[in-house]
Amino acid sequence: MIVIAHDHTGVVPSLRRIRALVLRHIYLLRSSGPRILELVYWPTVQMVLWGFITVFLVNHSTWLAQASGVLLSGVLLWDVLFRSQLGVSLVFMEEMWSRNLGHLFVSPLRPFELACSLITMSLIRTLIGVGGAALIAIPLFHFSIFSMGLPLLAFFLNLIVMGWSIGLLVSGIVLRYGLGAESMAWIAIFAVQPISGVYYPIATLPTWLQYVAAMLPSSHVFEGMRAVLFDHTFRGDLLLYAVVLNVIYLSAGFLSFLAFFKVARVRGQLLHVGE
């Protein structure tokens, strides 16, 4: 006689199922050296590249000389956004690549719980990848992003939430249109990079594009980052904009994922995963 938890609804069973799926991806990560290497490889390469650019430019640019860490901070924080989006989309695509969705969705797992496990894994992957690069930057360029203190936590949380939102949207699109759309996972986020002001102030953009930038949580975060590094002030107003926008973004991300999931159930894509 087997013993099964009788309660399948409510917070505790829901958390148990989310934990089960997170465990599935930790097993996967643990078994695959290339996957772990991939997590830290690009953030580190980017950091090294921009670190040397900083070393060169700091003697040739009065703007950069005022805050030499601005480019490296931009690189590392941009990678938080990129890795968190990729973390959600790639983890979801692992389920599609392994043709496992059919088994998952005849279990008591809810789509919302799958989405929660995706963002949990994204957090773990981002911490490993970007955290590793940030630590390497300390001995290599005598630069510690952690010296930003508490504002760094606010920037990190806002960027990771924005990444989750886009990741959930991309996952929904891949579920709907098949693995032929998987390149979306790699390219989608770059559409917002030029207008997020990662490496330059938003004021650099044409006026009409500044209005578009104002609708992105990321542009407020990077403006806030420059305020900390150049003016040594923490802009609460920018943080508030980013938080409000992220509430909207995350809700839209979850809703779009659930809507695409429903379409997949209508079209039979949970069982026949492919291009």
Add this chain to the structure above:
Amino acid sequence: MLPPVVSVSRLRKHFDSVIAVDDVSFDVAPRSTTALLGGNGAGKTTTLSMLLGLLLPTSGSISIFGVDMLRDRYRVLPRVNFSSPYVDLPRRLTVRENLTVYSRLYGIIDVRARIDALSEELHIGRFLDRPYGQLSAGEKTRVVLAKALLNEPELLLLDEPTASLDPDTADYVRGMLEAYRIRTGTTILLASHNMSEVERLCDDVIMLRAGKLVDRGKPGALLTRYGRKNMEEVFIDIARERRLEIPFDHDPALKR
């Protein structure tokens, strides 16, 4: 008389202009093993997918254990499980890791004991710590079956449970399913192309052709009605639309 475990009424599924399942109705009695038979594209997998909620019907209703699956499937899913050759398990994970993840999804409390019991029952202990992707087709089938039995389901849906197995392994799996049903009293609904499997395991047969339910009955009754010696010949008669010796609607055996 016990109420049916599965009750399907006027089920339809259209994919744009393609009609995959067309106005199908049937019940599945408790503790029975029922076969969904039909050629390729007859609508078996589509019907099973709708029963599980993986696919939403265009119209019609599905009730399992008296619960409306279209409105309340999460009340039913903990009591159901399934296996299919069209759905895989993560290949890099070991068999034990896969079974652990699914045990937790189903809320099994003593995961290790459950895996040990299934490992003994299905003879998978030898490769419990090997990656699932490195197993042979027969070994994979047994692992997927172990996953399908983790929660000791009251309703087990099997899509071609012995597809791609050698005769010895297929025979072993059939024996195991027979013994499992007798021991637990579970209800089994299986889609199959293997007629000897159907004759051996099933109490009831539902025949589909081009998405429609074209015949139904106990294997013995179908043999009599078609004047055939085995289910293989009955299957071919139905697939090729040959006439019945006794028309479907006039068979007293069907008035149940």
